[in-house]
Amino acid sequence: MDSQAKKLLLQIARKQIEAAVKQEPMPFILCDHSDLQGREGAFVTLRTHGELRGCIGRFISDIPLYQLISELAISSATEDFRFASNRIKLSELTNLEIEISIVSELRPIKNPFDFELGKHGIFIKRGIQIGCLLPQVAVETGWNKAKLLSYCCSGKANLPSDAWKSKDIEIFTFTVEIIEEKDKI
Template identity: 30%
Template sequence: MNTTVYLKIARDVIKAHFEHTVVDKDTLIDTYPELKIQRATFVTLTLNGHLRGCIGSIIAHQSLIDDLVSNAESAAFRDPRFPPLSLNELDSAKIEVSLLTKPELVTYKDAEDLSHIIRPNIDGVILRVGNYQATFLPQVWEELEDFDSFFTHLGLKAGIGNDPLSYHPDIYTYQVEKIKEA
């Protein structure tokens, strides 16, 4: 399957919101049966090179088509960091779809050990301490290039402060296949 179809689906879902229609998932599944497979996705929107919305699933819990539709709608209209996307913005927005692998628990002794395990630009990271959790896709390494900065920001996102590794959190890694509009 040509994965650029995922980009078209995401854009069509957002467009359908403005047109008060829905994407015909059954027809898409008939054409692309692999859309029935359970898969976790993230949909990221950028506008003029800046983040405009990003919502996704860490764990596969529904079909790829349902996850893609839900996350495209949420990234465009329900990301709490941004107002809902406008129709004018949609014309200029770039869409990226990330297909996630299953997260794997990382065994590590301390921050130094973890710094040798985590692979920048390859690994997405889930940090979990009790009820606090946050994730960064591998693409975040493009902006937070060093290990310390990456984990400082991840700890802040999780709500546990700028030294999250002092809690010896559970760390999971995953990889993504990203499909991006030119």
């Protein structure tokens, strides 16, 4: 993805977040940049002073990437259940850090340890229970593979922490292209 496309995605995300937090009408977004017409999945992560303030994503999209980022940015700011009682405030907008992760397709793995920390994200599934951790989580937490898998099960998929060892668990990996405002695109 070229630098202009990355800059556009960050601008779209910021405009939508600001409108949502200010409770203003959402700006109509139209973008004809060829890099932003694909149907890839993505996550939008929001932080203030390094502290997580929201993260919402989708692995599958039936809309162009620029529209998906628009929707995910709003959802990250207003719908992440972890922050239901502490939504992003107007005073945080100046210091709000936006990180966009464009995700690859999910790749099933047989061996739970068949992934590289910091390079691969993990997606765990048992029936309708799912959990996901972006590759950045391993770097940010310093967790090893077992701890990452355990937290993905217990903290994300609402499964026992050792569920990743079970034969009925499906484990997938994926990679991301990270776009951050601090990159000074």
